[in-house]
Amino acid sequence: MTTAPEKTTAGQDRLVPGTPLLEVRDLHVEFKTRDGVAKAVNGVNYSVAAGETLAVLGESGSGKSVTAQTIMGILDMPPGRVTAGEILFRGQDMLKMSNEERRKIRGRKIAMIFQDALSSLNPVLSVGYQLGEMFRVHEGASRKEAKAKAIELMDRVRIPAAAQRVNDYPHQFSGGMRQRIMIAMALALEPDLIIADEPTTALDVTVQAQVMDLLAELQAEYHMGLILITHDLGVVADVADKIAVMYAGRIVETAPVHDLYARPAHPYTKGLLRSIPRLDQKGEELYAIKGLPPNLYKVPAGCAFNPRCDVATDLCRTEIPALHQVTDRDGAELAGRKSACHLWKETLHG
Amino acid sequence: MGRFVARRLLQMIPVFLGTVTIIFFMTRMLPGDPAAAMWGDKAADPAQLAAFKHRMGLDVSTGQQYLDYMGNLLTGNFGETMAGRKVIDVIGEALPVTIRLALLAFVFEVVVGVTIGLFSGLRRGKAFDKTALVFTLLLISIPVPVLGFIFQNVFAIQLKWITPTVQDSMNLGQLMLPAIVLGSISLAYVARLTRTSIAENIKSDYMRTAIAKGLPRRKVIGTHLLRNSMIPVVTFLGTDLGALMGGAIVTEGIFNVKGVGNALYHAINLNEGATVSGFVVVLVLVYLAASLIVDLLYAVLDPRIRYA
Incomplete structure (x- = not known):
């Protein structure tokens, strides 16, 4: 490792071309509770480059949020525990860093946007204070400077009359405005990477689009990496570059966004896409994947999806499928496409 | 407002x-x-x-x-005692003593109670928390006279740090021990309320945000956690300030503090209607003022509360 170029001091700020901004390698996280050990994340691999948007898709309990919280370093430990894996940020394993080193990355280099802005903002502090805090803590700004920068940020995320509203409290804003404040807070120090955990779930549909557009626009402007965690396939299509689909704590399929929509290579992804309501199917019964997400205390043997899968074979019930490189009919590799299905060929081409 | x-x-x-x-x-x-x-x-x-x-x-x-x-x-005339003194003079002598005693007890219970509650809440289920729970339960269970006599015995008779009773009722140093006895039960309640509130708020989403912002632990707890957690505690403290003023009868008796409690006790014994009524009038005013202050403080702590 001593010869790795990205380890030199000069290389820490400049990204070595081809090195992803963030790389999660074989991450395992479990929760020890009274009922036993819940294996929430079981070997997740994904990476994001600067300026790239990775959408992580999955049902509740698929491990997408736990992975994000582990990256952020805000997982409750205990009961949570990282049992294996690496999280490389600019080539350095964050799991090996001291608490103080990680704290300095949080908010400054990697920022997070949470789902419910009303509960995620402190109810008793003004939004100006909460935004300004970023500058005061990380940059040692004075109260006055921090307030001026808070107003500037509120302008950036297009909150009307920012200067008048800077001393207002979170409950005095509408849902969409509150989420804009969350975004502003994440953007404050122009981080390299933003993790957005279901940023639009708590919003009205019309506001959802506005907030998503704003996020995508600012991401492009600052050339940040973005990990967008969602269970909403509609949100993903417009903004993401690539998608990682998670199920029972594993990545089951990764693909560039349009490939995945056009030709899924995993039965679970196929099921998800079929369950999107479509206008041309009006009047027909909406498709739903049968069964329930697996119990994390007792993940099924073999492929975790096998009890719900229409095409499962005996192999699926005994052997955990590897994340296979997906190829086209002639055997040529499809860039960025992987599937953790024994039957990916049949699923993709059949 | x-x-x-x-x-x-x-x-x-x-x-x-x-x-x-x-x-x-x-x-x-x-x-x-x-x-x-x-x-x-x-x-x-x-x-x-x-x-x-x-x-x-x-x-x-x-x-x-x-x-x-x-x-x-x-017209401000509180009447006279049987012995011919003006009731207002009796109150004027006793009230400053009790105010000092109550404020001392109040500071003691706030500082010690909130500190115990904070660390208990942060280390829920750990040794400190369990010790604090037993300790506060003990304080709540021991009647004030018993605690008073134990303190007198230990600190005055055994250790000879203080005199068993208060000689000069206006001397803050001498009022210290009675204040600790007076504030002890409330201290236990403050500690427990703070603990519950801290333990509840520590799991909230805005705490997660504060950590994700990369704030140092000191700020996460001091600014974000403590302020939210103090709201229920302040409600209790407001009513308690009134209770400390009126409830010092037993403590003042044990330590011979010449305050409102002492005067009220003698007045009741002698069936001094005017004196008893006079003191009650004053205590009611204190109580009302304290609750008004709490209501105002409430909105300072929690901007979601609107005066309507």
């Missing part, structure tokens, strides 16, 4: 009049004749007794006495 305060002050008037009325009739309903009691076991001379009753205004009907009392009260 101004309107809110004005309305709260107006609301205090019926509360005040009601309390005074109730107390007036309660003292008049006490068994025994306070005037006759002045002569002890000896039979009073009817002429002297009548003269005394006339001077005290006790020779008219209870209803008339009430009207006289209220009339005097509104």
Whole structure:
């Protein structure tokens, strides 16, 4: 490792071309509770480059949020525990860093946007204070400077009359405005990477689009990496570059966004896409994947999806499928496409 | 805000009049004749007794006495004790002592109680928390007189750090021990309330945000956690300040503090209606003022509360 170029001091700020901004390698996280050990994340691999948007898709309990919280370093430990894996940020394993080193990355280099802005903002502090805090803590700004920068940020995320509203409290804003404040807070120090955990779930549909557009626009402007965690396939299509689909704590399929929509290579992804309501199917019964997400205390043997899968074979019930490189009919590799299905060929081409 | 305060002050008037009325009739309903009691076991001379009753205004009907009392009260006249002292002077002597004692006890219970509660809540289920829970349970269970006597025994008689009783009731140093005894039960409640509140708020989403912002732990706890967690504690503290002022009777008795409690105790024993009513009037005012302050403080702590 001593010869790795990205380890030199000069290389820490400049990204070595081809090195992803963030790389999660074989991450395992479990929760020890009274009922036993819940294996929430079981070997997740994904990476994001600067300026790239990775959408992580999955049902509740698929491990997408736990992975994000582990990256952020805000997982409750205990009961949570990282049992294996690496999280490389600019080539350095964050799991090996001291608490103080990680704290300095949080908010400054990697920022997070949470789902419910009303509960995620402190109810008793003004939004100006909460935004300004970023500058005061990380940059040692004075109260006055921090307030001026808070107003500037509120302008950036297009909150009307920012200067008048800077001393207002979170409950005095509408849902969409509150989420804009969350975004502003994440953007404050122009981080390299933003993790957005279901940023639009708590919003009205019309506001959802506005907030998503704003996020995508600012991401492009600052050339940040973005990990967008969602269970909403509609949100993903417009903004993401690539998608990682998670199920029972594993990545089951990764693909560039349009490939995945056009030709899924995993039965679970196929099921998800079929369950999107479509206008041309009006009047027909909406498709739903049968069964329930697996119990994390007792993940099924073999492929975790096998009890719900229409095409499962005996192999699926005994052997955990590897994340296979997906190829086209002639055997040529499809860039960025992987599937953790024994039957990916049949699923993709059949 | 101004309107809110004005309305709260107006609301205090019926509360005040009601309390005074109730107390007036309660003292008049006490068994025994306070005037006759002045002569002890000896039979009073009817002429002297009548003269005394006339001077005290006790020779008219209870209803008339009430009207006289209220009339005097509104002009600031609290009446006289049986011995002829002005009640207002008795209050003026006792009240400053009790205010000092209550404030000392209050500071003690806030500082120690919130500190114990904070660390207990942060280390829930750990040794410190368990010790604190047992300790506070013990404080709540021990009656004040018992605690007072234990303190007297240990600190005055065994260790000789202090004198068993207070010599100078205005001396803050001497009031320290009675204040600790007086504040002990409330301290236990403050500690437990703070602990519960901290433990609840620590799991909230905004705490997760604060950590994700990369704030140092000191700021996460000091700014974000503590402020939210103090809201229920402040409610308790507000009513408790009034209770400390009025509830010092036992503690003042044990340590011979010449405060409101002591004076009130003697007044009740001697059936001194005017004195008892006078003190109650003052305590009611203190109580009302404390609750108003709490309500105002509440909105400072929690901006979601609107004065309506």
